[in-house]
Amino acid sequence: MLATLSRVKTPRWLSPDILSGYIPRGNELSLFSRSSSPVSAAWRLRVRDVSTSSSLCAKVRGNQKKGELSEKKLTRHFVDQRRVKLVAGSGGKGACCFHSEPRKEWGGPDGGNGGDGGSVIIKADRFVKSLAQIIPIYKGEDGQSGGSKNCYGRNGSPTYVCVPLGTAVKEEGKTIVDLSEHGQEYLAAFGGAGGKGNRFFLSNENRAPMTATSGMLGEERVLQLELRTMAHAGLVGFPNAGKSSLLRAISNARPAVAAYPFTTLNPHVGIVNYRDHEQVAVADIPGIIRGAHLNRGLGISFLRHIERCRFILFVLDLSTPEPWTQLQHLRYELDQYEPGLSQRPQAIIANKMDLPEAQEKLETLRSQVIERIIPVSALTGQNTEELILHLRELYDGYRQGQGSGKGKPTRS
Numbered sequence: 001m002l003a004t005l006s007r008v009k010t011p012r013w014l015s016p017d018i019l020s021g022y023i024p025r026g027n028e029l030s031l032f033s034r035s036s037s038p039v040s041a042a043w044r045l046r047v048r049d050v051s052t053s054s055s056l057c058a059k060v061r062g063n064q065k066k067g068e069l070s071e072k073k074l075t076r077h078f079v080d081q082r083r084v085k086l087v088a089g090s091g092g093k094g095a096c097c098f099h100s101e102p103r104k105e106w107g108g109p110d111g112g113n114g115g116d117g118g119s120v121i122i123k124a125d126r127f128v129k130s131l132a133q134i135i136p137i138y139k140g141e142d143g144q145s146g147g148s149k150n151c152y153g154r155n156g157s158p159t160y161v162c163v164p165l166g167t168a169v170k171e172e173g174k175t176i177v178d179l180s181e182h183g184q185e186y187l188a189a190f191g192g193a194g195g196k197g198n199r200f201f202l203s204n205e206n207r208a209p210m211t212a213t214s215g216m217l218g219e220e221r222v223l224q225l226e227l228r229t230m231a232h233a234g235l236v237g238f239p240n241a242g243k244s245s246l247l248r249a250i251s252n253a254r255p256a257v258a259a260y261p262f263t264t265l266n267p268h269v270g271i272v273n274y275r276d277h278e279q280v281a282v283a284d285i286p287g288i289i290r291g292a293h294l295n296r297g298l299g300i301s302f303l304r305h306i307e308r309c310r311f312i313l314f315v316l317d318l319s320t321p322e323p324w325t326q327l328q329h330l331r332y333e334l335d336q337y338e339p340g341l342s343q344r345p346q347a348i349i350a351n352k353m354d355l356p357e358a359q360e361k362l363e364t365l366r367s368q369v370i371e372r373i374i375p376v377s378a379l380t381g382q383n384t385e386e387l388i389l390h391l392r393e394l395y396d397g398y399r400q401g402q403g404s405g406k407g408k409p410t411r412s
């Protein structure tokens with residue numbers, strides 16, 4: 001039967017020697033005798049191969065049953081920092097040869113130049129969401145060598161490293177470029193120039209040059225890529241304050257909510273849609289605790305995700321005994337990360353107003369803090385409209401200040 005199969009024109013993976021690797025000894029007949037033609041048998045084999053009960057397949061089946069990715073799994077997929085080595089392609093060699101044909105033996109030098117090496121370009125792509133797919137080394141394509149008859153070698157094609165919007169490219173700690181717009185490119189490593197063929201060296205003094213140069217090496221660089229979430233507003237608060245619940249209540253985002261601290265491990269961005277089609281992006285980041293700048297809790301390195309935010313929404317938990325001290329600690333930690341960060345335009349949100357003792361605490365909070373406080377309940381949705389309207393006021397104020405009307409968050 002395998003001999004019959006080999007007569008049929010089939011792809012390489014169906015060739016008998018490959019098939020024999022798949023079929024346990026003694027099973028050949030039973031497997032093939034059920035099929036009407038060898039090709040359909042082979043197809044059945046292929047289907048069996050990808051769908052039966054290996055442990056790998058079981059894993060795949062298990063994953064299909066699961067719904068959304070858990071927060072823990074998402075963390076594995078979300079990478080916001082990467083070190084990457086970029087090596088551009090080298091130039092191709094120039095050729096050294098002479099034209100020769102019947103009755104024209106000494107036709108002169110005709111070695112073509114080598115092609116240029118392909119450069120490595122870092123490109124912002126709005127469809128890329130994290131730096132997880134970035135590999136440690138990118139190598140550009142080498143240029144082709146020149147050929148006889150004055151043929152030039154082909155240039156190496158550029159290699160693109162696609163990164164999410166909001167990626168800062170750094171070299172030795174210094175920011176070189178901030179890729180914040182879709183399609184924005186940074187030519188990170190130049191490809192080497194192609195070598196010259198001996199035709200290039202033809203002159204009146206030297207009618208038969210034997211010189212041809214080799215191509216130059218491509219540029220080599222080690223860069224750090226750092227992703228900072230792009231959002232207009234950032235939710236900042238202690239763990240369990242209800243930041244993720246609030247983002248769920250006001251936007252289309254669906255971050256995980258749970259009654260234990262540090263549920264959120266990665267930033268989530270939600271979009272608040274207004275009737276006039278204006279959109280405000282709000283980022284939910286992991287909770288901050290007192291001493292976070294000393295690396296307590298999850299530390300404050302993830303505050304880089306609110307560095308770009310135009311305004312900060314402090315979320316206070318009114319179920320705690322002294323919510324106003326939370327505000328002081330949050331501001332202190334923000335300033336430890338970047339002096340003046342806590343002074344950005346802001347709103348103070350008193351969350352969990354549905355709890356019985358919250359009203360009393362709100363009065364005390366108002367006496368302690370001079371800024372406007374917006375009482376809300378993320379759980380019941382109570383007064384979230386005021387927050388959404390205030391968010392719009394902040395946004396409009398920012399746009400007027402910008403004057404450009406672009407409304408795109410950029411690094412200050």
Ligand SMILES: Nc1nc2c(ncn2[C@@H]2O[C@H](COP(=O)(O)OP(=O)(O)OP(=O)(O)O)[C@@H](O)[C@H]2O)c(=O)[nH]1
Pocket residue numbers: 237238239240241242243244245246256257258259260261262263264265285286287288351352353354355376377378379380
């Ligand atoms: N009663 C009440 N509970 C709330 C409210 N908002 C959030 N919660 C609860 O508080 C707990 C924590 O909510 P999260 O939204 O996960 O809090 P978080 O600030 O995102 O927490 P981390 O991600 O750990 O920093 C959950 O059990 C929520 O159901 C609220 O307005 N009222």
Ligand SMILES: [Mg+2]
Pocket residue numbers: 243244245255256257263264284
């Ligand atoms: Mg959360």
